[in-house]
Amino acid sequence: MMRRNYFGHIGRTSALLFAVFACGIGTAHADTDWIILPHATESHRMLFHALRDNSKPLSTDIRLDKGGRIKSLRIGNTKSNFTHGGINYCGVAALATGGDAQRDKAPKADKRNYSGSNAVHLILRNCKTAEQGVNLLRDGFKKSLIAGGLIFFVADANRAFVVECSPKHFASYELSNGFCVYANMWKLPGMQDASLRPFNSIGWQSQREWTVAEALRRARKTGNTVSVAESLAASRIGLAEANNPAFNKARNKEKKLLKVFNTPAMKTSADGALFEIDPEFPGVLSCIYIAFGPPRQTAHLPIPVGAAEKLPAELTPNPWKTAALNRNKAAKPETPMNLEIISFENRMLAEFAKKREEARELLRAKKTAEAKKLLQETLQRQAVELDNFLKTLSH
Numbered sequence: 001m002m003r004r005n006y007f008g009h010i011g012r013t014s015a016l017l018f019a020v021f022a023c024g025i026g027t028a029h030a031d032t033d034w035i036i037l038p039h040a041t042e043s044h045r046m047l048f049h050a051l052r053d054n055s056k057p058l059s060t061d062i063r064l065d066k067g068g069r070i071k072s073l074r075i076g077n078t079k080s081n082f083t084h085g086g087i088n089y090c091g092v093a094a095l096a097t098g099g100d101a102q103r104d105k106a107p108k109a110d111k112r113n114y115s116g117s118n119a120v121h122l123i124l125r126n127c128k129t130a131e132q133g134v135n136l137l138r139d140g141f142k143k144s145l146i147a148g149g150l151i152f153f154v155a156d157a158n159r160a161f162v163v164e165c166s167p168k169h170f171a172s173y174e175l176s177n178g179f180c181v182y183a184n185m186w187k188l189p190g191m192q193d194a195s196l197r198p199f200n201s202i203g204w205q206s207q208r209e210w211t212v213a214e215a216l217r218r219a220r221k222t223g224n225t226v227s228v229a230e231s232l233a234a235s236r237i238g239l240a241e242a243n244n245p246a247f248n249k250a251r252n253k254e255k256k257l258l259k260v261f262n263t264p265a266m267k268t269s270a271d272g273a274l275f276e277i278d279p280e281f282p283g284v285l286s287c288i289y290i291a292f293g294p295p296r297q298t299a300h301l302p303i304p305v306g307a308a309e310k311l312p313a314e315l316t317p318n319p320w321k322t323a324a325l326n327r328n329k330a331a332k333p334e335t336p337m338n339l340e341i342i343s344f345e346n347r348m349l350a351e352f353a354k355k356r357e358e359a360r361e362l363l364r365a366k367k368t369a370e371a372k373k374l375l376q377e378t379l380q381r382q383a384v385e386l387d388n389f390l391k392t393l394s395h
Contacts, residue, residue, distance in 0.1 A: 036179040046156070046160060060292055083117045092127050093156070094120045095152065174252050254377075285304060287351075301315075303315075
């Protein structure tokens with residue numbers, strides 16, 4: 001199969017992209033992310049989850065990008081041209097996160113260097129399969145366009161890849177079973193040589209990975225699959241949840257609050273998103289469940305790709321995120337999760353799942369416009385309901 005040369009000449013698609021994004025913000029300083037393959041999910045759809053941290057949280061927005069070969073629904077920051085992740089209309093999802101502190105010296109900054117944000121943007125705009133996305137990253141590496149130590153998730157409806165890279169090191173792996181969890185640490189063969197991660201950092205990042213993995217293992221042990229709600233729950237594990245009997249038994253610890261135990265959602269948790277790829281109608285029914293703010297302090301809103309042409313005015317994220325960050329700042333580490341948030345979110349998820357299946361039947365009947373209208377009406381209504389709900393939490 002002929003491989004497209006995305007970086008063969010900087011003069012076309014990538015030229016404008018590098019000119020606009022060369023100075024864009026890089027990845028967040030510490031994230032916890034995970035992929036769950038379709039056979040291990042309740043809906044049999046590819047899931048991957050991004051729990052983004054940043055000591056100085058960026059405002060987050062979600063928008064439709066029409067600028068490339070392929071349209072995409074992407075999350076990031078409009079003002080800074082930062083793209084954290086997204087799903088395109090071919091059902092390819094991509095995410096960038098920070099990698100290890102690394103010894104490889106990055107090339108001098110110019111229009112030929114791209115950050116993780118730039119690379120995700122290129123993948124969403126150009127790639128019809130996950131394999132093409134990995135090839136794009138490999139091509140950029142061979143042409144010395146890597147700007148720093150990075151980790152990427154790239155997936156379509158059937159295949160998922162992890163890519164780890166630095167200016168002089170590159171490794172990719174196709175996930176073959178179950179799930180994998182990452183918290184800013186390189187793991188693939190050939191990458192350790194470039195790592196400068198200190199021992200204490202390995203310890204607390206490993207704790208975050210283990211906590212999510214244990215939650216996903218427990219979900220699979222119970223029902224053999226992981227639901228959307230269970231994946232969202234893993235992003236909200238705090239000290240109280242991490243010190244329940246099941247977790248303590250698995251850790252072989254006594255039941256007590258561990259002040260130094262690091263959970264996936266930390267004080268620097270900025271926002272979260274779960275990407276779900278629909279294999280039948282990827283350009284309409286694929287979805288991003290997004291939390292504007294720390295997931296423990298807000299609810300995830302389902303935003304299907306089919307509704308991206310008309311996003312609600314309520315998605316202007318700053319008021320939601322600011323309130324969630326303030327609640328997170330005020331909360332004590334051992335404060336249990338607010339069950340009112342979970343109850344509200346579960347009602348939204350159940351309604352969305354029902355409406356999405358109604359839209360699926362319309363799509364099967366070739367009634368695409370009606371299906372998109374149904375999805376847009378559902379999104380508009382749920383955005384208003386979420387806005388009203390979050391206002392009650394703010395007081």
